């Protein structure tokens with residue numbers, strides 16, 4: 001995975017856009033690997049959640065493989081790695097901030113979306129229905145949205161919390177709410193499945 005974060009570009013040209021219809025079972029069987037860079041303008045659902053277009057384009061890597069486990073049939077898998085720098089509003093000082101997202105998720109390819117069993121709820125990966133070709137751009141966008149922090153904050157605020165933006169200001173709290181339309185969904189998903197440790 002070190003190649004994914006390498007700053008020097010590989011010899012082959014980067015795919016500018018992720019494939020809109022990729023047969024993931026074949027991709028996993030062939031142990032395929034794709035990588036590229038996506039501008040935020042190609043990710044409108046994510047962009048709606050951001051405070052600004054500041055930050056770098058999204059780097060992504062998709063790798064297919066077969067997971068072998070003793071006593072089990074080989075399982076078709078893909079791992080999607082995304083790296084992005086996203087413009088958000090710090091919820092402590094209410095100033096612009098850049099949130100780095102560096103997230104890898106393993107997907108276990110399945111034919112149908114099955115009802116979740118207890119085992120699957122506790123699984124370290126996520127089931128991904130892949131009987132039809134999958135839109136990799138959508139997958140990347142979903143993963144970035146889920147990786148957004150519930151409460152983005154500077155590690156150290158540039159000016160520290162300011163008196164004029166104190167929590168007592170009624171407008172500030174309302175602004176925080178509007179900033180995170182996705183917070184509830186993220187919370188919901190956190191309750192139903194564990195995501196891979198990253």
Ligand SMILES: [Zn+2]
Nearest residue numbers: 090093154157
């Ligand atoms: Zn801050």
